[in-house]
Every structure is written in structure tokens, then in C-alpha cells.
Amino acid sequence: MKKYILSIDQGTTSTRAILISQKGEKLFQAQRPLDCLYPNPGWVEQDANQIWISVVDVINELLIVSGVKWDEISSIGITNQRETTIVWDKKTGQPIHNAIVWQSKQTQKICDRFESKKNLIAKKTGLRLNPYFSASKIRFILDKVKGAQKRAEEGELLFGTVDTWIIYKMTKGASHATDPSNASRTMLFNIFDMKWDEELLSLWKIPSKMLPKVVDNTDDFGEASFFGKDVHIRGVVGDQQSALFGQCCFREGESKNTYGTGCFMLMNIGSKPVLSKSGLLTTVAWRIKGKTTYALEGSVFIGGAVIQWLRDQTRWIEDSYDSEIYAAKKPDTAGVYFVPSFVGMGTPYWDDDARGAIFGLTRGADRHNITRAALYSIAYQSKDVIDTMIKEAKMPLPVLKVDGGASANKMLMQFQSDILQCEVRLPRCVETTALGAGYLAGLGSGFWKNIDDIESCHATSQVFWTKMDPKEAKKLCKGWDKAVEATRVYKIKD
Numbered sequence: 155m156k157k158y159i160l161s162i163d164q165g166t167t168s169t170r171a172i173l174i175s176q177k178g179e180k181l182f183q184a185q186r187p188l189d190c191l192y193p194n195p196g197w198v199e200q201d202a203n204q205i206w207i208s209v210v211d212v213i214n215e216l217l218i219v220s221g222v223k224w225d226e227i228s229s230i231g232i233t234n235q236r237e238t239t240i241v242w243d244k245k246t247g248q249p250i251h252n253a254i255v256w257q258s259k260q261t262q263k264i265c266d267r268f269e270s271k272k273n274l275i276a277k278k279t280g281l282r283l284n285p286y287f288s289a290s291k292i293r294f295i296l297d298k299v300k301g302a303q304k305r306a307e308e309g310e311l312l313f314g315t316v317d318t319w320i321i322y323k324m325t326k327g328a329s330h331a332t333d334p335s336n337a338s339r340t341m342l343f344n345i346f347d348m349k350w351d352e353e354l355l356s357l358w359k360i361p362s363k364m365l366p367k368v369v370d371n372t373d374d375f376g377e378a379s380f381f382g383k384d385v386h387i388r389g390v391v392g393d394q395q396s397a398l399f400g401q402c403c404f405r406e407g408e409s410k411n412t413y414g415t416g417c418f419m420l421m422n423i424g425s426k427p428v429l430s431k432s433g434l435l436t437t438v439a440w441r442i443k444g445k446t447t448y449a450l451e452g453s454v455f456i457g458g459a460v461i462q463w464l465r466d467q468t469r470w471i472e473d474s475y476d477s478e479i480y481a482a483k484k485p486d487t488a489g490v491y492f493v494p495s496f497v498g499m500g501t502p503y504w505d506d507d508a509r510g511a512i513f514g515l516t517r518g519a520d521r522h523n524i525t526r527a528a529l530y531s532i533a534y535q536s537k538d539v540i541d542t543m544i545k546e547a548k549m550p551l552p553v554l555k556v557d558g559g560a561s562a563n564k565m566l567m568q569f570q571s572d573i574l575q576c577e578v579r580l581p582r583c584v585e586t587t588a589l590g591a592g593y594l595a596g597l598g599s600g601f602w603k604n605i606d607d608i609e610s611c612h613a614t615s616q617v618f619w620t621k622m623d624p625k626e627a628k629k630l631c632k633g634w635d636k637a638v639e640a641t642r643v644y645k646i647k648d
């Protein structure tokens with residue numbers, strides 16, 4: 155009997171595996187930490203073999219700990235850190251270079267060479283020209299490893315994001331494939347015709363022979379024969395899109411925000427891509443049975459990290475959890491605004507040279523007020539991104555679904571609902587990233603019949619209803635806007 159879905163969540167700091175029941179519940183999990191390598195300042199790399207070994211380890215541990223047998227698994231889902239780039243030898247299956255991690259800035263100079271093409275790139279891919287995405291990372295590897303360009307042209311080398319690498323290894327080299335959500339982060343994929351783009355490939359001088367086949371998110375990605383027989387990979391999706399699916403944001407306008415170190419917001423915008431004028435990314439959410447769903451994506455650089463800053467730099471709190479307890483000692487911020495633009499400002503301001511500031515201090519303002527202001531800053535910044543999405547997608551926000559470490563903070567979630575004037579919903583299982591790939595795999599293998607089936611087993615643990623008067627919310631947000639403007643006056647480069 156096929157009783158479980160096995161979902162792999164391959165992230166930057168760890169690899170996790172979970173078993174999901176027919177009721178959509180997480181039953182068991184296993185996790186392995188991963189190392190990052192920093193060969194030069196700003197460079198971030200990983201050992202692709204270590205990534206693969208961590209996948210083998212978590213699957214083995216999960217089966218041993220749970221006592222579940224391989225033939226009880228209906229299918230496998232994979233979700234992964236996006237954009238991270240691996241190039242390997244087709245014959246030996248060995249990487250020719252470390253994996254270059256999404257965060258790495260080592261290809262900034264390569265990107266600078268394409269500055270005059272940034273509009274063309276944005277129009278085809280929905281992305282901003284940036285070292286994050288895979289194209290410049292592939293170029294870097296082909297330039298750096300001797301003879302690699304020629305070997306790639308002759309079809310001896312293969313490229314993959316981490317999903318593709320894991321699929322290749324799990325199927326013992328039988329399948330070299332990816333899904334459209336991962337492909338759309340390479341900067342080589344045309345999100346309008348949903349194909350690798352010939353013009354972009356020739357621009358970056360990347361041979362098409364290296365590229366994986368792009369198939370729908372719930373297609374058959376191959377048999378995981380490394381582990382045993384008859385279990386197929388039936389759900390593959392990049393991590394943020396996976397969380398969107400795992401939060402059941404299946405309809406237009408439905409959005410999720412992940413409150414981690416930074417915040418990642420995605421809005422389902424349906425079947426027509428909208429290109430942003432304010433720096434949001436347009437990305438493929440998923441393609442199921444030939445039908446593509448797009449998403450707008452935006453992020454906040456310093457989300458939960460502002461609480462880490464309070465913990466480590468001011469030492470007013472001992473751990474992140476305490477922030478809620480201390481902030482609750484005062485009923486409000488006493489007019490204080492905290493703008494944590496420690497590394498510049500993202501959507502919709504795009505101001506690299508801005509730095510953080512605290513405004514409105516009075517003699518009575520204390521650390522409790524400032525802690526509250528720091529928490530509120532996470533909600534204000536998220537609102538700035540969400541407002542941009544609402545404006546550009548021309549869609550209202552009926553509800554915001556939330557996850558990530560800082561979504562455990564009830565004061566923050568209530569304030570988010572108050573200033574957005576919309577319902578905020580926390581799911582029962584906060585492992586939405588792993589759930590998303592699991593749901594897709596279950597759809598692919600017929601474990602669940604359709605999305606209604608999935609929705610019926612997706613439970614909410616808490617709903618935050620708006621309690622604040624709209625006028626009061628508007629007034630507070632106006633104060634935030636003023637604080638942001640004031641912050642931007644001071645530039646580190648002045």
C-alpha cells in the first residue's frame with residue numbers, strides 16, 4: 155500500500171526530508187546541516203557531492219527512524235535552494251567546480267558586462283540583471299575551468315540547479331530535467347514562451363546541450379533507482395514557489411509571506427505574467443498539465459534579522475522569542491520608528507546606500523518601545539512590498555498566509571493584519587516549503603486527486619483578524635513613510 159509522500163527540502167544551510175500522510179500531516183523528519191565555503195570575500199560555494207550525500211543520509215535516516223518501507227512511498231517531491239549552479243561531467247557524474255550558491259557575488263563583474271542588455275533580459279525572464287541568477291554563474295565556471303567551454307559545446311558537461319543535480323543522482327544519470335519554477339531563475343528561460351531562450355543563450359555563450367529538459371512540476375522526473383524500485387520523482391519546485399503551493403495559494407491574488415532572516419513574499423497572479431516597474435520579480439510559480447501559473451516575488455532584506463540585531467548588538471533580549479515579551483511591556487512604540495536598512499533598501503525604494511535609523515526618540519522612550527518598533531518594522535517593510543504587488547498585479551489581497559521563524563510572534567502577526575487591514579493566516583504545519591513539493595508529488599502520482607483534495611487536508615492553526623481602526627492604521631503608516639524618507643536623506647556615500 156502506498157501510504158506516504160517523501161519530500162526533500164534542500165536548503166542552503168541544511169537538507170531535510172519529511173514523510174507526509176494522506177491527511178497532509180508531517181509524520182517524521184530528518185535533517186543534515188551543510189557547510190558553506192567562502193573562498194574569497196563575497197563568494198559563497200558548496201560541495202555538490204556533500205549536498206547529494208546529505209540527501210542520501212536524510213532519506214536513509216527517515217526510513218530507519220519511521221520504519222516505513224520504500225514500497226509504501228507513493229512518490230518523491232523535491233524543493234531546493236534556487237539559482238545555485240552546478241556543472242558536472244556527463245560520463246563520471248562528478249562536478250567540475252564547487253556549486254556556486256545563489257548568494258554569491260563572485261559574478262558581479264560578469265553581470266556588469268551585460269548592463270546594456272538588462273532591459274532585454276528583464277523583458278524575457280522577468281528578472282533583474284543580478285549575480286543571484288544562474289546564467290553568470292555558469293559563465294564563471296565555463297571561463298574558469300580549463301577546456302570547459304569546448305567540452306560543454308561537445309555535450310560532455312551538464313548544468314543543473316540543485317533540483318536537477320539531485321534528480322540526476324537519484325535516477326543514476328537517467329534523467330537530466332528541471333521544472334519551470336527553477337528554470338525561470340536561471341536568467342536563460344523565457345517565461346512568456348516557456349522555453350530556454352536562444353537569444354539569451356547566445357548572449358551568455360552557454361551551449362544549449364548543457365541544459366536540462368524542462369517538464370511540468372508534476373510530471374515524471376524519473377525513477378529514484380538509487381534507493382530502490384518503482385518510486386518516482388513526481389513533484390519538483392523551487393523553494394519559494396513551493397511555499398506558495400504549500401500554503402495552498404492556488405488562486406489569483408493569494409499570497410504568502412515567509413518571515414525568516416529576510417522576508418520572502420509571493421503573490422499568485424494567475425496565467426498572465428505581469429512585468430514589474432518597481433523591482434519585483436516575475437517568476438513561474440508552477441506549470442501543471444500544461445497550464446502555467448505566474449507569481450510576483452519581492453523580498454525584505456532585514457526581517458527577523460532586526461531581532462537578531464537587538465539580541466546580538468544591544469543585548470536587550472537573550473533570544474528572538476523574548477522580543478514579544480519585552481515589547482508587550484509597553485502598549486505602543488511611543489512614537490518611535492525603527493528603519494532597519496542595514497544593507498540598503500529593497501522594493502520599492504532600491505536604495506543601496508541607505509543605512510538604518512531610529513526616529514522619534516523622547517526621554518520616555520525605552521528599550522521596550524524600541525523593541526516593539528523593531529518588530530513593527532518587519533510588518534511595515536512587508537506592507538511596502540505587498541502594496542507594490544497589489545498595485546502592479548491590480549489584484550486585492552484577500553488574505554495573507556504566513557510562515558517562517560518570526561511568524562511565531564503573535565504581536566507581529568496581529569500588527570501585520572492591522573496595518574494591512576486584512577486577515578493573516580498561520581498554517582498548522584509551518585513546514586510549507588517541504589509540504590509544497592510533497593503536495594505536487596502527491597498530485598503527480600495520484601495520491602491526491604486534485605487541489606481541492608489537498609486543500610481539504612491543509613489546516614490553519616491561527617487566524618489574526620484586523621483589530622485596528624483603518625484611520626489609526628493609516629496614521630501609523632504615514633509615520634513609517636516619513637521615517638523611510640528621512641532615512642534616505644542620509645547616504646553613506648555622501
Ligand code: ADP
Pocket residue numbers: 413414415416457458459460461462474475476477478558559560561562563
Ligand atoms: P531562516 O530560514 O532565514 O534562517 P527562520 O525561518 O529560521 O529563518 O527564522 C529565523 C529568524 O526569525 C531570525 O532572524 C529570528 O531573529 C527571527 N525570529 C524567530 N523567532 C522569532 C520571534 N518569536 N519573534 C521575532 N523574531 C523571531
